[in-house]
Amino acid sequence: MSEAQLPVPEPGSVRPVVAAPDSVLSRAGDPVDPLDPEIVALAADLVATMRVAPGCVGLAAPQVGVSAQVFVVDVTGHPRARTCHGTVALCNAEVVEASRWQKGREGCMSVPDLTGDVKRAGHLVVRGTPPGTGEPITLTTDAFEARAFQHEIDHCAGLLFLDRVPGPHAIFARKVYL
Template sequence: MVRAPAGVLSTRGEDVDPTDPEVVQLAADLVATMRVSPGCVGLAANQVGVGMRVFCVDVSEHPKTRTQHGTFVLCNAEVVASSRNEKAREGCMSVPDFTGDVKRASRLTVRGELPGTGEVVVFDTDAFEARALQHEIDHTDGFLFLDRAAGAHAIYPRQTYL
């Protein structure tokens, strides 16, 4: 897992051909890594040192989830519509020692391409899945949640629980 301040985390990833076998393998690797990482609900390629616009998300087990689309991987994803900004606490595996309050849209429409087929998908989501998607899209664009926090006063040491 790449940790801040590694340069790959602050650099926009390259757009990819979602049908490229290397991208398909990367997609599978991201999902496998997410599944073995406790508490992880999303993982972007640059978090594993690969500067490509690919990420996976699965919020289905998270208690704050309302709408969810299961486990999926998107390539070259972008937000096409958003509304209802809300502030909430976020954490990140690439910033393991801190969390922060970040304002993000709670309703979202996202467009991306599926690895393997290259099929373009557009879907709507809300609540926690919307937040997770924006967090991962930010990663592919070279941003961390720290870049979106309201300032130093909105960053906190991560709490550890026994």
């Protein structure tokens, strides 16, 4: 399947987002069957939930209380995005290649009051399977989209961005802009 033919899940339902320290956020998600109708529906719900949250560019299953390796990313229109694959939903994703490491500020819907400086790969190759298909795909991305993919893959592995900051000096109160 080429990158231009990525399937986008049908519209789903908005689910409540769980916040740290909920234990589902610190457990590695279970691998899933991308053809399972419940997983396809979960991906659609992740997209719907991401869309209603201002500024949200990604969401993983553990963030809605489901311990599963499914996430969605969409950096469309974000000022820091250089590469954009549109709405991407992946199951059982893994990083194949990572390089050009750089520090950047991150926030998270599951850690609503904090942001932090996290070192992430600025060039990334990811492999995973879109829900509803049996065909794994490989995506190459960079900059902000690469950061978003890594953030969501971390969620599927039971990690928060706070687990990646170098120390308390790199954690900040989230600023609210009116």
